[in-house]
Amino acid sequence: MHPTWQRIDPHTCQLGESPFWHPQEQTLYWVDISGRQLLRMQAGALQTWDMPSEPGCIAPARNGGLVIALRHGIFRAPQWGGALTQIATLAYDTATVRANDGKCDALGRFWVGTVDETKTQHAAALYTVDAREAGKPPRVTHQLGDALTGNGLGFSPDSTVVYWVDTPQHRIDAWDFDLSSNTLRARGPFAHFEPKPAGWQFSDSAYGGRPDGAAVDVQGNYWVAMYEGARVCQFAPDGRLLAQYAAPSQCPTMPCFGGADLQTLYLTTVRHGRSDAELARYPDSGCVFAMRAPLPGLPVNSFAD
Known part of the structure; x- marks a missing residue:
C-alpha cells in the first residue's frame, strides 16, 4: 500500500527510535x-x-516525567530538562552492550531490550524494571537472553501475549504472558522473514528487510518497521500478513500510534551510516513521519513508581 507520509519536522536524527504519544x-x-x-x-x-550517554528507549511515568534507559542504567526524570536520577542498573558490560528498544506493560513495569554491539557474543537480553514497591529499590528481572539486537517489543490488548524480536534472526516471536506474575512462556515464532542476501544493495527490492520496532493497534494487530526493507508490515494476531505500507526511508525503525484519536501512525527513521545513493532516494531519512492509520492504536503504558 502507498500511504501519504508527512514529515513532521525537518530535523534529522542519526538514529531515531522509541517514539510514544503522551x-x-x-x-x-x-x-x-x-x-x-x-x-x-x-x-x-x-x-x-542532550543525554550523558545513548538513550535506548523512554516511557512516560504515572507520577510525571519520564523513565529513560541509557547505556549505563535506568534513570528517572521528574520533568523535561530536569535532573536525572539513576534508579536501576542492568547486568551487562556497558563497553559492548547498550539499552535499545523498550516500553512499559499494563502494570507499569519498564521492559528494556539491549544490543550486543560486538554482533558476536549474543550478550543482548530483555529485562523488566519494577519500581512499584514503595521504599524499596526497583526489582530488575532478566526475562530473555542469548540475543544480538533486542527489538520489536509489544503487548497484546489483553496483556496475555508479549512480542519480541532478535533483529538479525529475521524472526518475530510471540510469548504467552502472565501479567500478574511477570512470567513468560515460549509460544514460538510469530513471523519469519528471508535473510539478507550477500552483497545486498538498497536498490535490490528482493530483500524485505528485518524486523525492528513495533506497535499494536486496538484489534491486536502487530505493526513492525522493517529495517532496510523500506516498509511497515501489519500482522493479524494469528500471524497473517494483513498489509504492507511503503516507508519514506530505507530504514524505518519504530512506529507508534498517536494524535487525539490515536489514529496517526508516527514512524522514526535512520540517517547515520546510510549510503549517499540511498539518501539521494530518501533525502528525509532520519526525520519522523506521520500517516493516517486505518484504525487506532493502543495508548502508551506509563511507568509506575
Whole structure:
C-alpha cells in the first residue's frame, strides 16, 4: 500500500527510535540514540534534550516525567530538562552492550531490550524494571537472553501475549504472558522473514528487510518497521500478513500510534551510516513521519513508581 507520509519536522536524527504519544500532553516523544538526545514535538515546536550517554528507549511515568534507559542504567526524570536520577542498573558490560528498544506493560513495569554491539557474543537480553514497591529499590528481572539486537517489543490488548524480536534472526516471536506474575512462556515464532542476501544493495527490492520496532493497534494487530526493507508490515494476531505500507526511508525503525484519536501512525527513521545513493532516494531519512492509520492504536503504558 502507498500511504501519504508527512514529515513532521525537518530535523534529522542519526538514529531515531522509541517514539510514544503522551495523551495528557498531546505530545510526541522520541530519542536519537547515536545523537544522544531526547526529542519531543509539542504544539508544533520541536524541543531537544542532550543525554550523558545513548538513550535506548523512554516511557512516560504515572507520577510525571519520564523513565529513560541509557547505556549505563535506568534513570528517572521528574520533568523535561530536569535532573536525572539513576534508579536501576542492568547486568551487562556497558563497553559492548547498550539499552535499545523498550516500553512499559499494563502494570507499569519498564521492559528494556539491549544490543550486543560486538554482533558476536549474543550478550543482548530483555529485562523488566519494577519500581512499584514503595521504599524499596526497583526489582530488575532478566526475562530473555542469548540475543544480538533486542527489538520489536509489544503487548497484546489483553496483556496475555508479549512480542519480541532478535533483529538479525529475521524472526518475530510471540510469548504467552502472565501479567500478574511477570512470567513468560515460549509460544514460538510469530513471523519469519528471508535473510539478507550477500552483497545486498538498497536498490535490490528482493530483500524485505528485518524486523525492528513495533506497535499494536486496538484489534491486536502487530505493526513492525522493517529495517532496510523500506516498509511497515501489519500482522493479524494469528500471524497473517494483513498489509504492507511503503516507508519514506530505507530504514524505518519504530512506529507508534498517536494524535487525539490515536489514529496517526508516527514512524522514526535512520540517517547515520546510510549510503549517499540511498539518501539521494530518501533525502528525509532520519526525520519522523506521520500517516493516517486505518484504525487506532493502543495508548502508551506509563511507568509506575
